[in-house]
Amino acid sequence: MAQAVSENSPARGRLALSPQARVNIAGYLFITPWILKFLTLNAGAMIVSLGISLFKTDFFTTFDFIGFDNYTRLFRDPLFWKSLSVTAYYAFGMVPLALVFSLVIALLLNQNVKFQGVYRVVYYLPSIVSGVAVAILWKYLLQPRWGLINQGLALVGIEGPKWLFSTTWAMPAFILMGVWAAGGNMLLYLAGLQGIPTDLYHAASIDGANAWHRFWRITLPMLTPTIYFNLIISIIGAWQIFTQSYIITAGGPDNSTLTMVLLLYRKGFQQFHFGYASAIAWVLFTIVMLFTVLIVRSSEAWVFYAGEVRG
Amino acid sequence: MIRGQSLPSIHRGAGRYRVEHVSGRVVLYLVITAGAFIFSTPLLWMISTSLKSPELINRIPIVWIPPELRWANYIDPWVEMPFLLFYWNTVFITVTNTAIILITNSLVAFGFARIPFKGRTIIFFVLLATMMLPPQVTMIPTYLFWSRLRLVNTFWPIMAPEWLSAAYDVFLMRQFYMTISTDLDEAARIDGCSWFGIYRHIILPLSKPVIGVLAILNFSFNWNNFITPLIYLNDSRLFPIALGLRLFETQMGGGDTYVRLGPLMAMTLVSIIPLMAAFFIAQRYFIQGIVITGIKG
Structure with missing residues (x-):
């Protein structure tokens, strides 16, 4: 030092x-x-x-x-287990999809393409529309009979599902909305890409590395700090999903979109069981904490910092 | 490796590995154009709906361009509701918060990324942990805190906590600072430069891309923030636009809400125009201004 x-x-x-x-x-x-x-x-x-x-x-x-009674009651509550599986389904579907999707888009838009700015705005715009507006927008886009998505599917001969009115398709619809709004992640990748020194690529080209090698040996390792950030933030955000199910489906149909935070909100702010609601929150906290610790622990093996200060 | 020096223009395009072959470029354009088309349809639908009269809204097949553009959808709501006031509130909160946030967060992130003080790792993990608790939990204790201070129904609960840094921003900036080589810091330390000097003269000039990104993210977050104003503001004269839109939506009357979907979509579109403007201003820092390149030191 x-x-x-x-x-x-x-x-x-x-x-x-x-x-x-x-x-x-x-x-x-x-x-x-x-x-x-x-x-x-x-x-x-x-x-x-x-x-x-x-x-x-x-x-x-x-x-x-009452000591730990809230917690023991929680683990016997079928609604809690339902909300846990709904939320896990969303998190495991949404996080990898959004992560890979936004990375691919960022890499493509980082090429020398014409109208680069226009493309970037188009992909980024969905993420800045406010939660309330997005909720209203998708409610009508996914309308089974005259909604835009099913009209589009009908054009290619597919009869679209009932989306938000179907226990099978409501959660995939939420994941679709999440991926649509992943433009914020893309922005972070773009910023990360600007930070990669050009001479690394020049040196690699001189050594005869092809595009594929340059991606795996330079771009991806140099982006790992951004990927690390996006991964942790996406996991935290996904497990806390609330606005969509609160505004669009109110947890339905048949609790198929009853997320943990929605259950928490109902127990606490609608039924005034604040102790029970807080217990849900701390179980949720523990789950997210577990995932984060796993990622932080593993990060030494895969996250590469060019300017690390060890103290 | 020393970073932060701009190279001649031939070297511009950091981070780009070019797709050289013609066929590759054709595929590239096909993919991003198809994707762009899919991504923009919901917003195009929104624009189309905002110019429709009620009877056209649920027509099958969809009418993209209404035979008669109904501009009244964009005009009438301003009279029905004090949207101008909502915008003034939003601009005041958003601009002040964004400016202060960028300063405090970059200082805090510098501390975590660059200064090897004792307890740094543990404290940083605590910072990450604060993000993991659903905000709905701390909502009640936090509300009690502000009501004790008699500051409910003012802008303070919406503004002051933002000024004192945000875990998300600190984390992101730290990640960025960690990618900047420490060689320059160490040289500067030996020359007797203070920590603040290193922050001000070495790190800050190199941080334009991440500051640009955080500027736009914070601007959007504060502009769209719904839950905090919802909890703390009762007086509709203090409402920001997110609450104003919700109020407008609920006053459309239940049942067949699509009857007034046109004006709602029109007002929603108007509310995202400033966000687009902010994006265009901020993007030059992280999209065009590629000055952060490296040379062999």
Whole structure:
């Protein structure tokens, strides 16, 4: 470490701060805004909600400590298992699809194509339309009789499914909406691609590497920090899916779109079982945490940083 | 490897491996054009619907270009509802938040990416953990916090937490900073440059692409933010456009909502025009300005 070199002479006396102490002070000063936010808004709220999960409470009439009863009741609740499988289905369908899809689009749009800007806007636009508008839009696009999608399928001789009115097709419809709005991921890949030094490609070309090799040996490894980010963020986002099922299907038909957060919302904000709702939240938190730990642990093996500071 | 020096124009196009063959280029254009067509149809449908009279909306087969364009769909809602006020609120919140967010987040991310302080790894993991709890959970305790401060029904709960950095942005910026070589930092440290100096003179000039991306993402997030204003704002004079649209939708009357789908789609389209403008301004930093290339150092 460079900063450790200059001020290490014992002659400076014991009162002077050690180099590591200076580094620590600088580090904590830089992250002060986040620490402030964490202490005021995150930590307190997390502790309170964890505490609430041990109570039977509606915040007004009852406030009984019941230990882990909410959790044991949860694991016997068929609705909870239903919501778990619905959410897992969405996460495992949506995350890989959106990840690969947005990467492929970003790579294609990073070529020297004419009207590059226009293409980028077309692919990116869906992701900026607000949640409410997207929900309304897709409700009508997926309308089984006169919706645009089934009219389009009819043109090629396919009788489209009933989509949001079908227990089989409602969740795939949500995944379709998710992929349509994956333009944000594409943007991050595009930014990542701009950060790859050109001379790597020149050197590789001189060495006779073809496009396929250049992709696997340069582009993909250099993009791993972005892929890592998108993977974690997509997993967190997918498990928390709520707006679509709340606005479009209200969990139906027959609970086929009852996601974990929707169940949480119903239990908490509609039936006022805040303890039970908090327990759902912490189970969800644990699941997402497990996936994240797995990815973070594995990242040393596959994420490549050109400028890593080990401290 | 030293990064951050622009090379002569021949070297532009960092990160591109060109598709050289003619047949390859034809396939490339076919694929991206077909994809672009599929991606834009929902929005084209939205535009078409916004210019239709009610009786054309559920016609089979679909009428793409209405025989008579109904511009009234774009005009009448402004009288029915104070959309102008909604836009003023949205612009105020969005612009202020985005500007402050970019500064605080880049500082925090610099701390995590570049300064090897004690406890960095653990604290960073805590930061990631804060993203994993569904926001619906902390909603109630957070609401109690703001109501204790008597700041419900003001912009404070929508603005102040944003200013104090966001885990998502910090994570993204850190990922970006981590890809910048540390050689320059170390040289600067030996020359007695402060950490802030390194941030200001080395890292920040190299961060234009990621700042451009975060500018547009934060702008869109704040512009579209629905749930936070929904919880904290009761007074419709304080509503941003996302709440305004929802209000407009619910006032269309239940049952056959498609009867008023035209004006709703028109107002929704108007609400995304500023986002498109913001995208065009921000994109030059991460799409055209390819100055971050590397040379052998």
